[in-house]
Amino acid sequence: MKALAVLALMAACAPATLSAAEVDLDQLRDIVSKYKDINVALADGYITPDNHCVSAAGEGLPPELGAMGIHYIHPALLEVTATEPRVDGKGTHTDWMRPSILIYEPQADGSLELVAVENLVFEAAWNAAGKSEQLVLNGRSWDHMADDAATPGDEAHGFTPHYDQHVWLFRENPMGVLMPFNPNVTCEHASH
Template identity: 80%
Template sequence: MKGTAVVALVASLVPIAVSAAEVDLDEMRNAVMKYKDVNVALAEGYISPDNHCVSAAGEGLPAELGAMGIHYIQPALLEITATAPRVDGKGTYTDWAKPSILIYEPQADGSLELVAVENLVFEAAWTASGKTEELVLNGRSWDQMADDPATKGDEAHGFAPHYDQHVWLFRENPMGTLMPFNPNVTCEHHMQ
């Protein structure tokens, strides 16, 4: 094999779990398409621990930012170690072919529509693992999230300090595909 062919072969074998990943969003969308059916997600171990629909207004942010939706987490991928006082874990998982979080928007008929995916790594676990690279997806650094007790909202959404990255694969986001909130998503039809 010529040198360039070897480089191309090696590059094709690199999983999309690389932290500073350049990921083809169409490939990512195809990889997670099966989760459009929430029953498939449930069968694969995803859960919605509190059935909470995250909206900007509900988090003390301007309502015009929109919402995220209901988060279905995969506890095994996040390596959850505690749920109180905040969800915490040892997870440093970054594979976009099977993200650790699926995000659904409640619909008027009671169904759920997959709108986005997310990966989350716990800050303490990332540091303890010895990883030093910055978490980046398609040129955007992941958000560093920690609750500020001085504010009304919960900036970390019930989780211990962590890094996370949202990807709006199934709902256009005028603020950007990789931004946390989406004005085109609502919790209006959420039933507890």
Template identity: 80%
Template sequence: MKGLALLALAASLCPVVAVAADVNLDDMRKAIDKYKDVQVALADGYITPDNHCVSAANSGLPAELGAMGIHYIHPALLEITGTDPRVDGKGTYTDWMKPSVLIYEPQADGSLELVAVENLVFQAAWDAAGKTEQLVLNGRAWDHMADDPATAGDEAHGFTPHYDQHVWLYRANPMGDLMPFNPAVTCEHAEHKM
């Protein structure tokens, strides 16, 4: 639970000004239900750059935090500018009715189950746009993700420094609907684990 304590500390040090959004999760769910079918997501422009399933353990965090799953990103919404050595972009997109990332959990039968959504804003793009306010969803500050050179973990999950917020719309999360990892999600059936 050390990771949770660090998240709480980071949130307490954030600036007071915020870009706050209060979003009804039932409305969000209705707008996103069509993406339960991954083929609909693919037809609408979502892709998975590497098909890796993100778990806390493989990110250098305590295994009991669980996993996220496989991220399907929308390159146009994120305004991706490159992927080598890390995914980078100019995106500052924050619309929750069509989030920039869909997250699926691999199932034993090879299918994918939509478990969560995410929006991601690249830190450099946010700063370049002159935005100084803190991103907040339903009272929770978005997470700031950047690799720590002192660890072997991939804390930013293959991306340049960014802010992101997860919403567990389709899988109950005992830690809360807006936390990054979910102990009720697993990468056990994934071909590629990260």
């Protein structure tokens, strides 16, 4: 229950009005399945800023939440403007048929397995674009992520404050297909 309380707090700071998207997850799975081959993702412009595998424990959260994996971002879709000291951008991309982030789990043999997709919009860019609606996917509000300097973990995973939503298309998540972390994902085989 402690883990669920942490996740509920992650979504607490959402904008006022509602902008809901209903996405057919089977259709989305079909569209992005080509990215199971990391070389296709790389050829389409996805990169990893730091090859960091995000785990709940590594972010100062309860280890039983599991992990996310390694995020491969699409800089053009995110309109990345900086990578230091944090990834920042002007992106407000919300098209689920072309997600801005692919998430891979490192495998024991050194390969990467596609487990999820994600969309992310930078909070400052969202506000600067005059958008005030709450981002919602299939009935769930996107998570608001901002690092808390008073904690040892990095709640924003190297990004400036943003809203994001994960979709676990290729790995069952007992906490729910739209939750940020997955107990069935591990960073055990990450190179660093």
